[in-house]
Amino acid sequence: MPFGLLKYGLSKDYPFEKDADLPAPTALKRRYDVVIIGGGGHGVATAYYLAKYHGITDVAVLEKGYLGGGNTARNTAVIRSNYLTPEGVKFYSASVKLYEALSNEFDFNIMYSQRGQLTLAHTDATVRAFRQRAEVNKHFGGQTELIDPVDIAKLVPTLNLNPANLPVLAGLWHKDGATARHDAVAWGYAKGATQRGAELHQLTEVTGVDVKSGRVTGVDTNRGPVEAGVVIQAVAGHSAPMARKAGFELPLVAYPLQAMVTLPVKPFLTPLVSSSALHCYVQQTSRGEIVIGGGSDPYPLYNSRASLPLKESLLSSAVEMFPFLSEMRLLRQWAGITDMTTDYSPIMGLSPVENYYIDAGWGTWGFKATPICGKTMAELVASGGKVPELIKPFELSRFDRFKQVNEMGATAASH
Amino acid sequence: MKIMNCPLNGPRNISEFVYGGQVKAMPDVRDVSDTDWARYVFYEENDTGIVTEWWLHSPSSYWFIAERHNVTDEIIRTYPPEEIFKDRVEFSVSETDA
Numbered sequence: 001m002p003f004g005l006l007k008y009g010l011s012k013d014y015p016f017e018k019d020a021d022l023p024a025p026t027a028l029k030r031r032y033d034v035v036i037i038g039g040g041g042h043g044v045a046t047a048y049y050l051a052k053y054h055g056i057t058d059v060a061v062l063e064k065g066y067l068g069g070g071n072t073a074r075n076t077a078v079i080r081s082n083y084l085t086p087e088g089v090k091f092y093s094a095s096v097k098l099y100e101a102l103s104n105e106f107d108f109n110i111m112y113s114q115r116g117q118l119t120l121a122h123t124d125a126t127v128r129a130f131r132q133r134a135e136v137n138k139h140f141g142g143q144t145e146l147i148d149p150v151d152i153a154k155l156v157p158t159l160n161l162n163p164a165n166l167p168v169l170a171g172l173w174h175k176d177g178a179t180a181r182h183d184a185v186a187w188g189y190a191k192g193a194t195q196r197g198a199e200l201h202q203l204t205e206v207t208g209v210d211v212k213s214g215r216v217t218g219v220d221t222n223r224g225p226v227e228a229g230v231v232i233q234a235v236a237g238h239s240a241p242m243a244r245k246a247g248f249e250l251p252l253v254a255y256p257l258q259a260m261v262t263l264p265v266k267p268f269l270t271p272l273v274s275s276s277a278l279h280c281y282v283q284q285t286s287r288g289e290i291v292i293g294g295g296s297d298p299y300p301l302y303n304s305r306a307s308l309p310l311k312e313s314l315l316s317s318a319v320e321m322f323p324f325l326s327e328m329r330l331l332r333q334w335a336g337i338t339d340m341t342t343d344y345s346p347i348m349g350l351s352p353v354e355n356y357y358i359d360a361g362w363g364t365w366g367f368k369a370t371p372i373c374g375k376t377m378a379e380l381v382a383s384g385g386k387v388p389e390l391i392k393p394f395e396l397s398r399f400d401r402f403k404q405v406n407e408m409g410a411t412a413a414s415h
Numbered sequence: 416m417k418i419m420n421c422p423l424n425g426p427r428n429i430s431e432f433v434y435g436g437q438v439k440a441m442p443d444v445r446d447v448s449d450t451d452w453a454r455y456v457f458y459e460e461n462d463t464g465i466v467t468e469w470w471l472h473s474p475s476s477y478w479f480i481a482e483r484h485n486v487t488d489e490i491i492r493t494y495p496p497e498e499i500f501k502d503r504v505e506f507s508v509s510e511t512d513a
Contacts, residue, residue, distance in 0.1 A: 241463070249458055250458075250461075251457035251459075252461055253459055298433070299434035300434070300461075301486075302463045302486045303485075303486050308417060400454075401453075
């Protein structure tokens with residue numbers, strides 16, 4: 001190794017250019033078959049599956065900041081499928097299956113770590129709801145069961161079983177629950193997509209969408225106009241303003257979702273633990289930091305400073321669950337702007353504009369859906385607008401027909 | 416601590432208040448299409464800038480209207496709903512309609 005370094009030190013060429021994970025930036029072409037707005041996990045995953053399964057490589061991913069720098073960087077990297085509705089469970093289970101194989105598929109370590117996820121019930125009503133979730137999950141092949149406080153204490157010996165005087169009655173133990181490095185997921189997809197010929201253009205902001213007689217023809221960017229056969233928007237928190245550029249509205253409200261992380265300590269916590277009554281979840285990263293997250297802010301805001309009362313409630317709940325956390329120091333706190341739907345399910349598929357597909361309404365459940373979302377959106381594009389069965393329940397028109405998918409298994413929903 | 420000025424109770428901690436959605440004009444319930452009703456129920460303006468919203472002072476169950484900037488989180492003005500809603504909305508169906 002030292003000799004190898006010496007060789008590179010004496011060489012005039014930059015040695016890693018050919019091995020670089022991402023190609024150097026190129027000029028923006030005038031036209032692409034497919035333009036994807038948003039270079040987060042969902043955007044690059046769609047480009048990846050378009051190239052891999054459908055041979056569509058004339059694709060540009062336009063990102064106004066940098067790769068995976070938006071909500072892909074801000075989520076708390078929870079991967080689970082223990083939702084409530086059959087539609088939701090089927091969809092997220094497919095995502096978990098894809099995640100499991102992703103590191104091998106990419107030849108790039110996304111640090112996928114299946115530690116299990118435990119949700120605590122503090123009331124009889126929640127225990128009943130959990131029983132239902134466990135059965136729905138098992139029915140669709142997930143590994144979820146209801147466990148009692150004795151088993152909870154064995155799984156997480158450091159947990160306070162009477163947090164805030166709300167005794168833990170039972171737990172929903174989801175063995176498939178996992179975490180992964182969120183940046184690596186975006187990088188892995190971007191690497192795979194660009195190697196197959198798709199282009200990633202960072203610092204390229206879409207400023208307008210061109211629609212002619214009800215059909216999208218291209219987008220305007222800060223680097224000039226681009227013609228496109230198909231346009232997909234995958235812009236998370238700013239979905240509604242982006243859709244407005246294309247001339248239609250989305251039933252979304254933007255709420256901040258906060259999270260924070262402590263200084264790293266020795267490993268003590270294997271599963272991801274969340275409390276349904278305290279609206280708080282705690283997990284330890286592979287680096288040893290404790291990640292604390294919870295529900296959405298109490299009112300809408302387009303500001304990632306977010307509100308103070310929620311910071312207070314998150315921290316006090318975390319300390320109730322693991323009292324010794326009060327001795328630890330916070331490293332940082334942040335928020336992401338989430339696009340919440342009223343039924344806690346995403347909005348995917350067709351839009352009122354022809355050839356303009358939407359991937360929005362990801363609220364607090366976007367990261368875990370990244371692989372399946374990319375795969376199904378790619379299918380939608382490749383088939384020329386035939387909506388895959390898996391995402392049919394999530395179409396935008398469900399709101400007009402009062403056919404919501406009431407997903408109360410979402411983190412932001414009160415269980 | 417963030418303070419909101421309740422038109423009934425004066426300045427109080429924001430934690431005493433509950434957000435109740437944007438103020439929207441309700442279509443006439445007697446002749447509205449399902450689609451228009453869905454628009455009214457599920458769609459909000461959702462843009463950056465000053466928004467007019469319903470808020471509830473929870474301890475006193477008092478509903479009022481607030482104008483707030485949804486980027487700076489600055490509360491510009493709060494006032495009783497009587498300023499906008501002058502007439503009572505009658506939901507009961509008369510004998511002849513039924």
